[in-house]
Amino acid sequence: MSRRAPLHPPFEAEAPGMEHAVLLGQRAVGPDLAVAEIAAPRTASRAQPGQFVHLRIEELPLRRPFSVYHAAGERLEILYRVKGRGTTRMTRWVPGTDVDLVGPLGHGFAPPAPGERVVLVGGGIGVAPLAFYGARYPEHCAAIVGFGTAAEVGASDRLLQAGVATLVTTEDGSAGQAGLVTAPLAAQLAADPARIDRILACGPEPMLAAVARLAEQHGVACEVALEREMACGTGVCLGCVVPTTDPGQPYLRVCADGPVVPAGLVRW
Amino acid sequence: MTGVDLSVDVGGVRLKNPVLAASGTFGYGLELAPLVDPALLGGFVTKGLTLAARAGNAPRRIAEAPGGMINRIGLQNVGLEVFLQEKLPELARLDTAVIVNVSGDTAPDYAALAGRLDAVGAPIAGIELNVSCPNVARGGREFGTDPEVLFELVAAARSRTRLPLWVKLSPAVTDIVELAAAAESAGADAIVAVNTAPAAFVEPVWEGSRLSARILRGGLSGQGLKPIALRAVADLRRTVRLPIVGVGGIGSVSDVFEFLAIGASAVQIGTASFADPQLLGRLPGELAAALAERGCASLAEALGRDRVGGRER
Numbered sequence: 001m002s003r004r005a006p007l008h009p010p011f012e013a014e015a016p017g018m019e020h021a022v023l024l025g026q027r028a029v030g031p032d033l034a035v036a037e038i039a040a041p042r043t044a045s046r047a048q049p050g051q052f053v054h055l056r057i058e059e060l061p062l063r064r065p066f067s068v069y070h071a072a073g074e075r076l077e078i079l080y081r082v083k084g085r086g087t088t089r090m091t092r093w094v095p096g097t098d099v100d101l102v103g104p105l106g107h108g109f110a111p112p113a114p115g116e117r118v119v120l121v122g123g124g125i126g127v128a129p130l131a132f133y134g135a136r137y138p139e140h141c142a143a144i145v146g147f148g149t150a151a152e153v154g155a156s157d158r159l160l161q162a163g164v165a166t167l168v169t170t171e172d173g174s175a176g177q178a179g180l181v182t183a184p185l186a187a188q189l190a191a192d193p194a195r196i197d198r199i200l201a202c203g204p205e206p207m208l209a210a211v212a213r214l215a216e217q218h219g220v221a222c223e224v225a226l227e228r229e230m231a232c233g234t235g236v237c238l239g240c241v242v243p244t245t246d247p248g249q250p251y252l253r254v255c256a257d258g259p260v261v262p263a264g265l266v267r268w
Numbered sequence: 269m270t271g272v273d274l275s276v277d278v279g280g281v282r283l284k285n286p287v288l289a290a291s292g293t294f295g296y297g298l299e300l301a302p303l304v305d306p307a308l309l310g311g312f313v314t315k316g317l318t319l320a321a322r323a324g325n326a327p328r329r330i331a332e333a334p335g336g337m338i339n340r341i342g343l344q345n346v347g348l349e350v351f352l353q354e355k356l357p358e359l360a361r362l363d364t365a366v367i368v369n370v371s372g373d374t375a376p377d378y379a380a381l382a383g384r385l386d387a388v389g390a391p392i393a394g395i396e397l398n399v400s401c402p403n404v405a406r407g408g409r410e411f412g413t414d415p416e417v418l419f420e421l422v423a424a425a426r427s428r429t430r431l432p433l434w435v436k437l438s439p440a441v442t443d444i445v446e447l448a449a450a451a452e453s454a455g456a457d458a459i460v461a462v463n464t465a466p467a468a469f470v471e472p473v474w475e476g477s478r479l480s481a482r483i484l485r486g487g488l489s490g491q492g493l494k495p496i497a498l499r500a501v502a503d504l505r506r507t508v509r510l511p512i513v514g515v516g517g518i519g520s521v522s523d524v525f526e527f528l529a530i531g532a533s534a535v536q537i538g539t540a541s542f543a544d545p546q547l548l549g550r551l552p553g554e555l556a557a558a559l560a561e562r563g564c565a566s567l568a569e570a571l572g573r574d575r576v577g578g579r580e581r
Binding site: 017234 | 292293294295299300302303315323324326327328329330331332333335336337339341344490491539541542543544545546
């Protein structure tokens with residue numbers, strides 16, 4: 001709890017704010033996958049890779065958290081999969097729709113140290129915060145991103161545009177290498193773990209657990225971006241916690257202690 | 269500003285306006301400061317405090333519900349000592365009334381917490397006894413369902429503090445009026461009505477042709493709770509002399525007026541702040557503007573001096 005050493009180095013991100021943003025447009029990037037393009041100058045100029053925004057969605061009682069996928073100038077993008085009440089409503093938003101947004105929230109990935117070589121490992125829409133990191137620090141990054149099938153690979157468009165060397169996997173083999181992201185990651189680590197200084201991962205929990213295990217086996221630093229249902233998004237309600245490996249802090253709050261945390265701190 | 273005097277006295281707690289943040293939705297006062305200036309609030313109630321730190325319940329802890337949410341946080345908190353050493357100095361910086369919400373496993377726990385907080389005094393404006401948490405195995409709601417047990421508990425806390433004592437009741441009781449009467453006779457200074465209502469979120473799970481359920485048992489808050497809370501406040505107002513703090517599903521100034529009209533002296537806002545973090549900061553101004561429009565110089569003028577008996581028409 002509050003006695004332990006801080007999880008993150010002194011955080012220089014600016015305080016979150018509320019922003020009355022406006023939807024610029026949406027683009028489909030795969031089946032049930034979309035990118036919402038939002039004019040949000042305050043948030044776009046402050047967001048760090050790994051941070052999230054909390055969107056109010058019409059009459060729904062709780063906001064929905066989304067990692068920032070892309071931020072440039074006044075423009076902010078979020079990547080989402082259409083799967084529930086909130087995201088279904090979002091698909092009906094047309095350009096000009098008001099977007100009530102709180103952000104940027106949470107702690108992001110640590111920026112790269114000089115010369116640091118970072119591997120981004122993303123699964124599905126988990127690619128979102130990694131694409132933002134890759135676009136900001138392309139010279140430090142290589143990426144491995146996995147999807148179910150070729151039609152979903154468009155969800156990594158911002159990463160590919162950033163010029164980050166990216167290896168794609170699909171579970172059905174319809175694009176890139178067949179299988180899961182963990183296979184090429186394991187191969188790279190086995191070949192020469194010293195070539196990788198840090199792994200950043202975001203995606204389904206079993207993938208994160210597998211990536212965390214590989215990183216630990218090879219002694220490579222690893223940060224993961226977690227996702228949970230949230231109520232407040234600001235650290236007060238304690239609804240989005242995950243169990244930790246630290247007896248002094250049994251749970252961490254994904255919204256305020258994360259969403260990016262050291263992989264070794266999470267009890268998978 | 270409109271110049272309307274919104275101040276109100278709730279069982280010895282002087283509030284500059286009747287809008288408070290409910291326990292568990294405003295942390296320890298500073299977390300939300302970038303979004304809402306605590307000085308705008310009449311006050312806030314801190315996250316439920318216990319003698320020893322508590323880890324809280326294993327996740328999953330929340331689910332959305334129609335008009336609100338269901339939570340089973342389980343009183344995760346830093347414990348009394350860390351609260352006093354690390355949180356209290358921050359609270360002292362806030363220009364608003366701070367009510368400390370406390371819970372325990374036994375009546376002596378509540379008494380011990382009341383005694384320690386009494387010794388601290390300022391900046392603590394009052395204590396809210398949580399006798400209605402639906403999410404812990406022991407203590408919590410069981411203390412708030414039996415009038416005799418509740419009397420003993422409130423009396424034990426009362427014997428250890430001169431700070432104003434508010435008692436927060438559950439809506440899931442046989443007779444909330446009887447419980448409030450027990451709290452009143454044991455020396456409580458105000459009744460807070462209501463805590464969350466026991467509820468469940470269910471996801472059907474199919475394994476082939478076999479149906480089972482994934483369930484989250486917790487407390488319902490938000491708009492769905494409002495009619496239940498209004499009924500509790502209305503029933504209490506008929507018979508109980510203590511001031512009443514209304515809480516449950518309030519999300520607008522018109523909701524605030526519903527509770528004030530039926531006899532609440534002040535209100536707490538909880539779940540609505542999650543969707544609209546700036547609501548708390550806006551409500552006092554909206555309240556003042558609405559009163560000014562009616563020609564009221566003060567909130568007291570609208571409420572009348574004696575609230576006992578209510579003003580149902």
